[in-house]
Amino acid sequence: MIERVSCGSCHVIPGVDWPRGRAGPSLEGFDDAGLLAGALPNTPANLAAFVRDAPAAKPGSTMPAMPITAAEAQDVAAYLYGMKDE
Amino acid sequence: MSKGQASGIMEALWGWPPPVLDPAGPYASSVTTLAWGLLIMGLAVTGVVIAALYVAIKGPERWRRKLGGEKAVWIGGIAFPAVVLTGLLVWGLALTTSLTEPITGREARVRITGEMWWFRVEYLDSAGRVIVRDANELHLPLDRPVVLELRSADVIHSFWVPHLSGKKDMVPGRINLLRVEASRTGRFGGVCAEYCGGPHALMGFVTEVHEEADYDRWLAARAARQAQPVAAGAIPGRPGEVVRDPAEPQRYDPARGWALFRDTGCAACHRIAGTEANGLAGPDLTHVGTRLSLGAGILPNHRGTMMGWVADSQSIKPGNRMPSYDRLSAEELGHIAAFLEAQK
Numbered sequence: 084m085i086e087r088v089s090c091g092s093c094h095v096i097p098g099v100d101w102p103r104g105r106a107g108p109s110l111e112g113f114d115d116a117g118l119l120a121g122a123l124p125n126t127p128a129n130l131a132a133f134v135r136d137a138p139a140a141k142p143g144s145t146m147p148a149m150p151i152t153a154a155e156a157q158d159v160a161a162y163l164y165g166m167k168d169e
Numbered sequence: 170m171s172k173g174q175a176s177g178i179m180e181a182l183w184g185w186p187p188p189v190l191d192p193a194g195p196y197a198s199s200v201t202t203l204a205w206g207l208l209i210m211g212l213a214v215t216g217v218v219i220a221a222l223y224v225a226i227k228g229p230e231r232w233r234r235k236l237g238g239e240k241a242v243w244i245g246g247i248a249f250p251a252v253v254l255t256g257l258l259v260w261g262l263a264l265t266t267s268l269t270e271p272i273t274g275r276e277a278r279v280r281i282t283g284e285m286w287w288f289r290v291e292y293l294d295s296a297g298r299v300i301v302r303d304a305n306e307l308h309l310p311l312d313r314p315v316v317l318e319l320r321s322a323d324v325i326h327s328f329w330v331p332h333l334s335g336k337k338d339m340v341p342g343r344i345n346l347l348r349v350e351a352s353r354t355g356r357f358g359g360v361c362a363e364y365c366g367g368p369h370a371l372m373g374f375v376t377e378v379h380e381e382a383d384y385d386r387w388l389a390a391r392a393a394r395q396a397q398p399v400a401a402g403a404i405p406g407r408p409g410e411v412v413r414d415p416a417e418p419q420r421y422d423p424a425r426g427w428a429l430f431r432d433t434g435c436a437a438c439h440r441i442a443g444t445e446a447n448g449l450a451g452p453d454l455t456h457v458g459t460r461l462s463l464g465a466g467i468l469p470n471h472r473g474t475m476m477g478w479v480a481d482s483q484s485i486k487p488g489n490r491m492p493s494y495d496r497l498s499a500e501e502l503g504h505i506a507a508f509l510e511a512q513k
Contacts, residue, residue, distance in 0.1 A: 089468045092477030092485055102468070106480035106495075138420070145499035147472035147506070 084155050085162060090134075093146075097166045107146065114164045120144060130160040177305075177466025178373035180358025181331055188331035193353040193378070196334040199264050210257060221245070268335070272316050272348055279307065280318040283326025283339035285365060286372040286489060287452055287465035292388060293318075300392040302440065304452030305374045305465045307359070309351050310384035319345040327363035330376050336362045351378040358466065367488035373466025394513075395455060399443040406441075406458065406511035421500075426508025429501055433494065441512060451491060458512045464489075475506040 085091070091099045093107035116125055122141045123129045129140065135156035137146035151159070181188055192198035224232050235241060278297070282289040292301040307330075309315055319328050321339040328347065329336040337347040351357075361372040379387060399405045404427045430436060436446035442455040452465075460470050464486050468474040478485060480502050481493040497505070 087469065088471065089474050089477075092468055092474045093480070102485040104477050104481055105484040106477045145476075145503070147476060147503070149473055150471050 084151060084159050088149055088151060090149075090159075096163075098162075110163060114166070120146075127157070127160050127164065130163065131156040134159045134163075176373065176468070177358040177375040177462050178360050178371070180356070180375070181329070181360045181373065182358070188358070191332060193332040193355070193357060194334065194349060194351045196268055196349060197332060198352075199267050200335055203261055203264050206260065207257065210253065214253070270348060272346055276314045276316045276348065277310075278316050278318055280320065281307065281328060281339070283319075283321040283323075283328070283361065283365070285323050286361070286368045286486070288328075288361075288372075288374045289322070289452070290374075292392075301388065301395050302442070302453040303391075303456060304460075306461050307374065307376045308384065308387060309349065309376060309378045310381045311351060311354055311378055313381060313384075314348055314350045317347045317349060319347055324365050325363050326361045326365050326372075328359070329362040330357050330359040332357040333376065338363060351376075354378045354380060356461065360466070368486045371465065371467050371486045371489075373462070375461040375466055377461065391456065395442040397443050399441075404508070404511075405444050405446075406508070407513060421503040421507035423504070423508040423511045425501075426504035426506070429497070429505050430508060433497065433505075435505075438491070454509065454512055456513060458510045472503075472506050472510065475509055476502045479505055 085096060085099060089102065090096060091102040091104055093104040095103045095105070095109040095111060097111055119125050119129055119133055120137070120141050123133065131153070133140040133144075133146075134149060135151055135153060136148040137144040138148060149156075184191075190201055190204075192201045221236060225236055228236070278293040280289075280291040280293060280299070282291075288305050288307075290303040290305070290307055291299045292303070294300045307317075317328070317337075319337055319339045320343070321341045323341065325341065326339040327336045328339055330349075333349050333351060334347060337345050339345065355378055357376045357378070359374045359376055361369060365372065404424050406423065431446065436444075436448055438448040438451035439454045440447050440449060442453075446454075457470075462468060463470045463474050463478050464482065467486065468478065476499075479494050480497065481495055482489055482491045483493040494502075
């Protein structure tokens, strides 16, 4: 899913070789971050909501809503928590 | 990768069955049949040679004497290869004559120019005039031959859609013609198959095959849009179903995006038909809102990738000729993306 919508266009994500965009923040070490986008508690439900429709979850967010379903957003959140940084 | 919205390059090279063995047109199907035929013959001959070798080393005395005799050399060494190779040659030539089927001049023509590192695509009318300018995707009618006029603007590139045909080089100063025909609708990835420097590996495109009537409608609609002047002061394009932000419905404004598009200098390299944006150095953006990919067949096309590409295309496709617009604010990127999405 991360490859299909190409989150990597803006984010460096462990496990994604290309693209490694720099327009948005790197997601390395993301599971240990305290707050999502500096605003929301870093919980699975918040993360899934945020990756699907960031401006609704955090008004003013630069990150646009993504063309994915709620279930797919949960998969993306699971990946972001599950990745191990090399 | 699925649904053609993702990567043209991945779709050209990856998947099951492998695209080179999954023909979607007569040209590719002759090549695939020939490849299978030659592979099977090659395996059969290798099997015969291995069997003979086994007999020569471990076989019974009587067989070995036969194998070492002059007759075996005449039959196995001269007659058999002569017959088999001549047969294969005749069959191969007969099968591949269809690849060089003469161009009648009545086929629709599309001019595709290899550029560093994208494909310029121009649809021509029967008089050879450009009626639609596009980039990085090729639309084809089902079961109707189309002649591609392959050119290069700089270095040698090579045009390859594995589902449809073999590779054909795009050579500076030459026009190579390639006749393609698709026998199945769908989206097929394509790549540049000749190293052309820098981000060559990120130079791809998407081919979409439509039912004949759909194709005619599609081309007529595009030609009409391209011929249409945009009134001074009007915003080109028509807002479609853009991804709206429920919290701030009017947050991104295509009109502001258009102003930024002109002021930031996008229009110096990118054309939008009927407006003062008439740069021809980069891909034509008249229909970018419906483009099947971004960055020449490498990214899906949605708000996120559009913003990411404009903000920092150099981190996605290093060395490409579009600078990163990292001096634009997030708001400004959003306005530009909203404007570009409306270009259909």
